[in-house]
Amino acid sequence: MPTDAPPLDLLLPGVPRTFRHLPGEPDLVALLGRGRPARHVTATMVASVDGAACGPDGRSGSLGTPADRRVFAVLRALADVVLVGAGTVRAEGYRELPVVDHLRGARAAAGRAPALVLAIVTRRGHVPREVLHGALDVVVVTGAAGAERARAQLPADRVVAVPRDDDPGSPDLAAALDVLAARGLGHVQAEGGPRLLADLLAADLVDELCLTTSPLLLAGAAPRAAAGAGPLDPPRPARLRHLLRAPDDTLLTCWDLRPPVGSGA
Template structure:
């Protein structure tokens, strides 16, 4: 994996290593020449959540998405066909850094979502950060039309959360709670208010937030101006067709401008990290 654009000043030394794990004599030069596979610890340093300054933003919501060269966020309804091994390493690292992973109900159904794994490689770091053994999964659902026989509900390491509105059907809420999920009200109507959702998760102690979409949910988060960061993998593929983009829904009145924080490359895949200005 090559660094094409600096990560941050503080991670330039820790995130760049020579082959075999030893520190290189010239970290930036080594990154430009390519070092092969980064360790999980190095990726964690490169993608660490920002430490909020006094009066800074807390919680922090980042999204992790993948897109082809022609803008498709999925192929045959799933993101896996346009991903790669390096993308999955980053995917796992971002989950390991998060308190909670927010995902839309349709994505849960389409992708066959499973609970986040407890990973021994990150156990010490999570404990030191005051985090549980694995991030919780928070499913955004207005209708609570979910399959509670999925492992996401039957065998999670930490209870799965469901974000819904106050007008959700009481029998659906009861069914979710009976299945072991924790229902969190984050809206006055049937649907979920993104601002309320972020606030509700923060009140539960979840301040390092990660969303994996899908496009409809990400579009809602963008429109509500609660997205702080986008980690975007550009896949060197062309799919054509009518697949969704990474964000859907109504357009915003004024395009939102983000700044590039880092850019990595491996085998033609680009891994960008953008923060809102």
Template sequence: MTAETPISALWPDPSPTPLDDDALVARYRRADAPRLRMNFVTSVDGAVSLDGYSAGLSGEPDKRVFGLLRMLCDALLVAAGTLRHEGYRAIRLDERRRAWRRTHGLAEYPTLVVVSGSLDLDPTQAAFADAPVRPVVLTCDDAPAAPELAAVADLVHCGAGRVDLAVGLAELRRRGLDQVLCEGGPQLFGALTAADLVDEMCLSVAPLLAGAGAGRITAGAASPQRHLPLRHVLLAGDGTLLLRHARH
């Protein structure tokens, strides 16, 4: 069995001792209030993908934090395009992480939430067909009828011509899904930023240069700048930086 790549703390409480999962959970802990947390990986020169996919940027330390963030959330939010392109499977956790959730009074699995104005989604994709918890799709009133999708997911209408993300988040919170983790993609990140809905950003910086071609982790129309203070800096043994920015 290959040993985990060590992750240590650089700031604000530096420690050369590698952080175990309990220590990482303490640093990425659930908030006391409803929160929307973004999670992305990027190259040093700002690429969101390699050869069109984010997986090429993600090393073992990023995947470790990725799994812990999924364990901590109530809902996993993703754009339809990212769900299709990245080939999302059912959101399942191993027994150890399910046990942690049970101990902390959470459902065994987070709820998958997909944002889609067109409902161009395949109900046979494993993310829907094999889901341990019935997914939610945030859509709009102008979306076409999708009876096959409605058979495997709750379709929630939020807005007329486009999905109103603030309304959608309010609906998730009405359902008790207070801690929302968003994995993108860039257009959804840009829309959430424009609506001032992002409370926290977890960013893994892979120690490589991707070169020209790939887009940034955020995209879409220009929006006002949003201040998001740095909360911690962790360093993995492979050189990956793990940053956490959050509102007060």
């Protein structure tokens, strides 16, 4: 087990208590897995205190902290598929999607397959070479423009070509999620980048946002956690589901983006 996994104070909801690092992470699994329906999209992002979604090296990984890595490992263990933009695959160096050994039992208990699937969203159909010849189970999500190029790199059944009606060159993300769910990949973890998150939010496809605030200030011109062509109109409401705090002041939040049951919204 990792030796740098810090204790996490659950400040909300309920009475504050501390989640110690235990094999199988029973507290975090119960907190992060609660209330998930058969189909569910969780977006995970990290940002600095002043809103930067990447560090000085251009990578979100440089904003990560031990607390963020602890929670991130549990979130991945609860997912069927990681949905990510091709640019983020290149920038962040995706090579594998390991499930931490001590979380394999919790993953099996949640009904997940032993290994995660990587679904890469790409308009042009370019599959990063880093993942082509590795051990990852890769699926490409693309539109009409990228389908032929993607099929030249991967078997046809690994290419999800779902052109948008209003922009056939771009993938229809809602249709892509339908295809993934039909393949038994209903629990989706969307890991960015900022443009993909903005597109998912614009299409109202995200059920919850797990956002880590790293205790750093960067300034500069780094993108925000969600950075699309334009703002959401109207802005989308969010309700705080939980708040965790680490000893180094990393804050880990989960925001429910769906209206409460019975609200009429």
